[in-house]
Amino acid sequence: MSRCEITGKGPVVKNLVSHSNIKTKSTAQPNVQKKRLFSRALNSMVRLQIAASTLRDMEHVGGFDAYLLNADDAKLSKRAMAIKSRIKKKISTKK
Numbered sequence: 001m002s003r004c005e006i007t008g009k010g011p012v013v014k015n016l017v018s019h020s021n022i023k024t025k026s027t028a029q030p031n032v033q034k035k036r037l038f039s040r041a042l043n044s045m046v047r048l049q050i051a052a053s054t055l056r057d058m059e060h061v062g063g064f065d066a067y068l069l070n071a072d073d074a075k076l077s078k079r080a081m082a083i084k085s086r087i088k089k090k091i092s093t094k095k
Helices: 052-061 064-070 076-095
Strands: 012-018 022-030 032-039 043-050
Touching: 012 076, 032 052, 032 064, 043 052, 043 076, 052 064
Parallel strands: none
Antiparallel strands: 012 022, 032 043
């Protein structure tokens, strides 16, 4: 079962309800893709598993770095936390 490394989105259990109101359990999988994202702060590509909805949100906020720095630490995977700390370190040394 795949999970988004930034938002923590994973499979959810839902009910399919028929016309006669019979409920059948099913699972809905998130659209998780393996993507290479460019980090401007690190000036390199980063490989993560990201939900397609997260990619759209990133473009709306202003890019990968801005989205990751504003993301909640509790939802991030270990790999995403390592990238976030690398970005913070790089930004603090530039100033």
